Amino acid sequence: MNALTIRNLQKTYDNGNQALKGIDLNVEAGDFYALLGPNGAGKTTAIGIITSLVNKTAGEVEVFGHSIDTDLATAKSCIGLVPQEINLNLWDTVGNIVINQAGYYGIGGKEARERAEEYLRELRLWDRRDAIARSLSGGMKRRLMIARALVHEPRLLILDEPTAGVDIEIRRSMWEFLQKINDAGTTIILTTHYLEEAESLCRNIGIIDDGRIIEDTKMSTVLRKLQREVVILSLTDRVDSAPKLQGFKTSLRDHNELEVEKGPEHDLNDLFAQLDAQGIKVVSMRNKANRLEELFIGLVENKPGNGGVA
Amino acid sequence: MNIALNLVAVQTIIRKEMVRVLRIWIQTIVPPAITMTLYFIIFGNLIGRRIGTMDGFDYMQYIAPGLIMMSVITNSYGNVVSSFFGAKFSRYVEEMLVAPMSNAAIIIGHVAGGVLRGLLVGSLVTAIALLFTDLSVAHPFIMISIVLLSSIVFSLAGFINAVLARKFDDISIVPTFVLTPLTYLGGVFYSISLLPEFWQMVSKANPILYMVNAFRYGILGTSDISIGYAYTILVGFIVLLFSACVIMMRMGIGIRE
Numbered sequence: 001m002n003a004l005t006i007r008n009l010q011k012t013y014d015n016g017n018q019a020l021k022g023i024d025l026n027v028e029a030g031d032f033y034a035l036l037g038p039n040g041a042g043k044t045t046a047i048g049i050i051t052s053l054v055n056k057t058a059g060e061v062e063v064f065g066h067s068i069d070t071d072l073a074t075a076k077s078c079i080g081l082v083p084q085e086i087n088l089n090l091w092d093t094v095g096n097i098v099i100n101q102a103g104y105y106g107i108g109g110k111e112a113r114e115r116a117e118e119y120l121r122e123l124r125l126w127d128r129r130d131a132i133a134r135s136l137s138g139g140m141k142r143r144l145m146i147a148r149a150l151v152h153e154p155r156l157l158i159l160d161e162p163t164a165g166v167d168i169e170i171r172r173s174m175w176e177f178l179q180k181i182n183d184a185g186t187t188i189i190l191t192t193h194y195l196e197e198a199e200s201l202c203r204n205i206g207i208i209d210d211g212r213i214i215e216d217t218k219m220s221t222v223l224r225k226l227q228r229e230v231v232i233l234s235l236t237d238r239v240d241s242a243p244k245l246q247g248f249k250t251s252l253r254d255h256n257e258l259e260v261e262k263g264p265e266h267d268l269n270d271l272f273a274q275l276d277a278q279g280i281k282v283v284s285m286r287n288k289a290n291r292l293e294e295l296f297i298g299l300v301e302n303k304p305g306n307g308g309v310a
Numbered sequence: 311m312n313i314a315l316n317l318v319a320v321q322t323i324i325r326k327e328m329v330r331v332l333r334i335w336i337q338t339i340v341p342p343a344i345t346m347t348l349y350f351i352i353f354g355n356l357i358g359r360r361i362g363t364m365d366g367f368d369y370m371q372y373i374a375p376g377l378i379m380m381s382v383i384t385n386s387y388g389n390v391v392s393s394f395f396g397a398k399f400s401r402y403v404e405e406m407l408v409a410p411m412s413n414a415a416i417i418i419g420h421v422a423g424g425v426l427r428g429l430l431v432g433s434l435v436t437a438i439a440l441l442f443t444d445l446s447v448a449h450p451f452i453m454i455s456i457v458l459l460s461s462i463v464f465s466l467a468g469f470i471n472a473v474l475a476r477k478f479d480d481i482s483i484v485p486t487f488v489l490t491p492l493t494y495l496g497g498v499f500y501s502i503s504l505l506p507e508f509w510q511m512v513s514k515a516n517p518i519l520y521m522v523n524a525f526r527y528g529i530l531g532t533s534d535i536s537i538g539y540a541y542t543i544l545v546g547f548i549v550l551l552f553s554a555c556v557i558m559m560r561m562g563i564g565i566r567e
Contacts (some may be wrong), residue, residue, distance in 0.1 A: 091330075096329065101405055101409070104406055104409035
């Protein structure tokens, strides 16, 4: 069953901006789906329509089979939204914000309080339950929005750039948490600018650009499309010039760092064997750029009319 | 429609509104109490002693129902307009918009919050009035029903103002340029029988006149207008304004792009 089905979704704003030009998208139940795209591509508009914060111009949206046109309340009850912008009542307490959200979904009294406690503990905010939201750090506000989105236990959680401006430690803990709730059966749609985030969390990916879906496939399929990879090697000893390695393109970043470009036909064992034969020892290795980022830029720039990159 | 869900949602909004009113009591409860105390001292006591009686009542007694009604109207309106516009401005209105509760539940919850603040402040002003004069209730049902209906009308009007407002200036225009003049010209401080016939006719186009006079009738038993007209106008306004709120919410005017 699909958690989300979108057919020919279109949105033209009053100022004439055509934000969505007829997108089709299917997200299976239980999936962890990445929706990527540059700023202004239409991601937030699409999420706004799914969650009924934006009126659509045309098209159909179904959430677990419930149409937002004919069965909106049921469709809404299936969704939890963590928006891009902080949209908390900054003068209300952390506890009240989550309890009130439960109430808006028809969950009141003791059950609302128990669920609020459960998710605030889960997101390490229980100690701050009596603090007003304004006093929280940026990362805490993001976590509070996640707790608020989960309190009615939605089947589909939509996160619109949830880790924007969050430090790496909190980002990692949020990833672990999201992975855990996805493993427990919650379908997750994630938009992010941290492409590493999408690569490590998501099984499927959609790329939206200029109001159109330009890629909708498995993450592994997307990654296989990469034709080249650049790694940076830190060397034990200083070298004066880049070594010549058969099948690899090399250049020196400095006397202790070597940049190596490899194609899909060569493997790293071959690389290390050649380096070893020349007496060059490697201390560590890292990717020069995020692979998904490269692919993303390639896809967006490669669109018809962009005259782009192969 | 899931009635149980919507009932919980309405209760939640009411609780949230009451928490807000009590949290900022220095802004919501104290100012009207101080303002009305000054009205009673200056208009009722100092000036009122020179005026004498009006419609057979001490001037202080005569203006007390109008001042109570004025505080109920302004606080009901002010509560809904500031609360809902604040939610819109800071975007936490989205908490309600993404939830499965009906548009009617959002409206009823906020209107109930406005009514409760109006009645809370109205009760406080009544208590202050009793420090200055004796008030006996001539028609309790009329008094309670009129104050309740008036409070609902102005809470609904405040909701519409909040939905249409785009900036903070927009939420002060109606109270400053419409509500306050209509209230002052609505027979709070005088009987329209004192006015020339033409201005009596003009005054009768002011809906607040009916609310103030019907409320005064509930307390003192005297009125410039027919109580039946007052009920008709109040119920008519409630139906009209509630329908407008529902239509605006359904279309997403001012809240959905």
